[in-house]
Amino acid sequence: MLDKDILKKAFSTMATAKAMAELYEDNFKIVSKYVHATSRGHEAIQIAMAMHLLPQDYAFPYYRDDAMLLGIGMRPYDLMLQLMAKKDDPFSGGRTYYCHPSLKDADKPKIPHQSSATGMQAIPATGAAMGFWYKEKSPLAPEGGTIEDEFPPLGVRGLVVCSLGDASVTEGEIAEAFQMAALKQLPILYLVQDNGWDISANAAETRAQNAFEYAKGFHGIEAISIDGANFSESYLALEKVVKTIREERRPFLVHAKVPLLNHHTSGVRMEWYRDDLEEAKSRDPYPVLIQQMLEAGITQREIDDQLAVALTTVQNDFEKAQQAEDPKPEDLFTHDFAPTAIIEEVGERNPTRDEKVVMVDCALFAVEELMNKHPECLLYGQDVGGRLGGVFREAATLAQKFGDERVFNTPIQEAFIVGSTVGMSAVGLKPIVEVQFADYIWPGLNQLFTEVSRSCYLSNGKWPVSMILRVPIGAYGSGGPYHSSSIESVLTNIRGIKIAYPSNGADLKGLMKAAYYDPNPVVILEHKGLYWSKVKGTDAARVNEPSEDYVLPFGKANVLQEIWEQETAETITVITYGMGVHWALNASLDIKNQVEIIDLRTLFPLDEETILKSVKKAKKCLIVTEEPTNNSFARSLAGLIQEKCFKYLDAPVMVIGSENMPAIPLNSTLEQTMIPSADKVQRKIEELLNY
Numbered sequence: 127m128l129d130k131d132i133l134k135k136a137f138s139t140m141a142t143a144k145a146m147a148e149l150y151e152d153n154f155k156i157v158s159k160y161v162h163a164t165s166r167g168h169e170a171i172q173i174a175m176a177m178h179l180l181p182q183d184y185a186f187p188y189y190r191d192d193a194m195l196l197g198i199g200m201r202p203y204d205l206m207l208q209l210m211a212k213k214d215d216p217f218s219g220g221r222t223y224y225c226h227p228s229l230k231d232a233d234k235p236k237i238p239h240q241s242s243a244t245g246m247q248a249i250p251a252t253g254a255a256m257g258f259w260y261k262e263k264s265p266l267a268p269e270g271g272t273i274e275d276e277f278p279p280l281g282v283r284g285l286v287v288c289s290l291g292d293a294s295v296t297e298g299e300i301a302e303a304f305q306m307a308a309l310k311q312l313p314i315l316y317l318v319q320d321n322g323w324d325i326s327a328n329a330a331e332t333r334a335q336n337a338f339e340y341a342k343g344f345h346g347i348e349a350i351s352i353d354g355a356n357f358s359e360s361y362l363a364l365e366k367v368v369k370t371i372r373e374e375r376r377p378f379l380v381h382a383k384v385p386l387l388n389h390h391t392s393g394v395r396m397e398w399y400r401d402d403l404e405e406a407k408s409r410d411p412y413p414v415l416i417q418q419m420l421e422a423g424i425t426q427r428e429i430d431d432q433l434a435v436a437l438t439t440v441q442n443d444f445e446k447a448q449q450a451e452d453p454k455p456e457d458l459f460t461h462d463f464a465p466t467a468i469i470e471e472v473g474e475r476n477p478t479r480d481e482k483v484v485m486v487d488c489a490l491f492a493v494e495e496l497m498n499k500h501p502e503c504l505l506y507g508q509d510v511g512g513r514l515g516g517v518f519r520e521a522a523t524l525a526q527k528f529g530d531e532r533v534f535n536t537p538i539q540e541a542f543i544v545g546s547t548v549g550m551s552a553v554g555l556k557p558i559v560e561v562q563f564a565d566y567i568w569p570g571l572n573q574l575f576t577e578v579s580r581s582c583y584l585s586n587g588k589w590p591v592s593m594i595l596r597v598p599i600g601a602y603g604s605g606g607p608y609h610s611s612s613i614e615s616v617l618t619n620i621r622g623i624k625i626a627y628p629s630n631g632a633d634l635k636g637l638m639k640a641a642y643y644d645p646n647p648v649v650i651l652e653h654k655g656l657y658w659s660k661v662k663g664t665d666a667a668r669v670n671e672p673s674e675d676y677v678l679p680f681g682k683a684n685v686l687q688e689i690w691e692q693e694t695a696e697t698i699t700v701i702t703y704g705m706g707v708h709w710a711l712n713a714s715l716d717i718k719n720q721v722e723i724i725d726l727r728t729l730f731p732l733d734e735e736t737i738l739k740s741v742k743k744a745k746k747c748l749i750v751t752e753e754p755t756n757n758s759f760a761r762s763l764a765g766l767i768q769e770k771c772f773k774y775l776d777a778p779v780m781v782i783g784s785e786n787m788p789a790i791p792l793n794s795t796l797e798q799t800m801i802p803s804a805d806k807v808q809r810k811i812e813e814l815l816n817y
Contacts, residue, residue, distance in 0.1 A: 210450070282372060468680075701747065
């Protein structure tokens with residue numbers, strides 16, 4: 127039998143959660159302005175979990191976990207501020223839904239930002255556990271201990287809890303998370319709350335097996351199934367599991383069977399579709415806990431007193447929350463990015479060297495210098511480990527120099543590669559990750575858009591994701607339809623990430639260093655045709671390797687070929703990036719005094735000032751891209767220039783890019799027909815000059 131104090135504490139939280147759910151229902155017209163869900167029926171397992179968490183732990187709750195949040199010390203008032211999207215909502219400042227927490231309080235478990243948590247949170251959570259795994263094996267760990275020893279109580283290692291609904295376990299990204307947790311033996315607990323429903327679809331319609339049965343297929347994850355509506359059973363089971371994870375550092379799944387005693391959300395009413403409400407009510411955890419308290423010798427009077435306190439607190443907090451201040455219009459524009467210290471070009475860009483270095487080596491040397499200097503820097507992705515060092519040899523020798531814990535291969539799972547950086551960053555690491563080809567980024571877009579890019583903004587600045595995603599890109603050497611695509615238009619439509627697209631080794635090294643010291647997520651697009659300068663006309667990508675301290679800030683375009691304003695001759699600005707820079711340089715060899723070339727270097731932030739100044743001077747503008755032009759970043763840029771430079775222009779802004787076909791063919795003749803070239807750019811320049 128559990129100690130009386132444990133039972134009393136649990137009941138206080140459960141009574142509060144129940145009172146909140148009932149108050150929300152009684153005041154439906156007030157609280158239904160924004161969507162919310164409650165933990166009603168799930169309270170026992172959530173509270174039991176909360177009571178085992180420590181400040182050094184990381185928790186990834188899901189949208190029904192308000193009882194868990196109360197259990198870790200949040201007040202009803204805190205949750206109600208989010209319920210009503212108030213300015214002082216401690217999680218998001220009124221930006222995201224009820225029970226979508228993000229928390230960085232010193233005395234509570236850490237809760238990084240996550241989305242609506244219907245499966246996507248498993249990858250960031252597993253990334254945090256992988257961060258623990260690395261820190262315990264790395265130089266970050268103090269001699270004889272672990273990095274977690276800095277937290278009280280000393281000697282108790284942190285763990286990660288990922289809370290899930292059973293329906294979400296059907297998501298493919300769950301499999302990626304489970305695979306890595308089992309493979310690396312990570313200190314994570316997947317807490318699966320199974321109420322038998324998705325929204326209106328029940329388990330029989332949507333699941334071949336429950337989470338407990340599913341987890342058995344992942345060797346190395348130990349799974350148990352319990353009655354999550356029974357507080358005592360839940361508490362004792364989790365006590366044993368948590369103790370094992372803290373000591374043995376391996377993953378568990380706890381499948382907790384619970385009833386759902388309230389609406390799926392305030393917008394999806396249970397009476398519309400539920401046919402099991404009476405059966406669900408028979409498994410209510412609230413009377414079960416009261417009975418356990420009575421059996422432990424707690425009097426009915428004590429129970430009634432606790433209930434009265436809960437009801438009064440909830441009512442008072444609700445009234446107070448209604449009067450709280452709403453966000454102001456200007457609050458919309460804060461925390462899209464965390465501030466970066468890298469705002470000026472620093473270091474020697476072009477030191478005297480015996481020979482020039484290819485672009486891929488500039489990147490390799492940059493990563494090596496960073497890893498030498500920063501033990502929190504690590505690199506992972508497909509085939510970057512010691513055997514190969516990357517399919518482009520962009521990670522060659524790094525695993526041998528820094529070990530298999532810092533440079534390691536992942537399975538073929540782009541979602542995990544991208545999304546795990548959320549958790550890695552949250553625990554204080556700086557991951558550099560790779561997607562092998564731009565064409566392979568699509569499975570990772572869910573994580574990049576939903577988790578990585580929005581974390582800083584939706585956590586109100588608490589949890590920016592500090593990561594670098596390297597993406598080899600572009601057509602080269604008959605790579606065919608699955609190794610040649612350009613994807614920058616998709617990426618530039620994801621707000622909350624920074625995007626670099628360098629054209630030479632010096633820029634790549636300087637931007638890589640700037641990206642590392644930037645607290646925000648950065649995608650670096652690296653044209654594989656420039657890596658080795660094997661493509662005719664790309665010798666300018668080779669450079670004298672910049673010094674170790676060289677950094678190049680984002681948002682600073684390079685006027686690569688500058689001209690003076692001329693009164694008689696026609697002039698043109700060519701705006702481009704990546705391989706387009708080399709097409710433009712070669713296309714303008716005979717008319718350098720008429721063609722100014724702007725190398726954007728970064729697509730976001732975009733150096734509008736340099737672009738507009740150049741266009742106003744030259745009066746004509748051509749944008750060169752490797753992407754198909756329809757609905758592209760280049761077309762958007764053309765629209766911006768036309769809008770802001772219309773009265774200065776002597777011709778329409780034109781764009782040249784690849785043909786608007788679905789994919790780049792394998793055949794070399796078809797490939798060259800598809801993509802731009804120096805000759806095609808030259809003809810377009812002449813057309814525009816003669817306009």
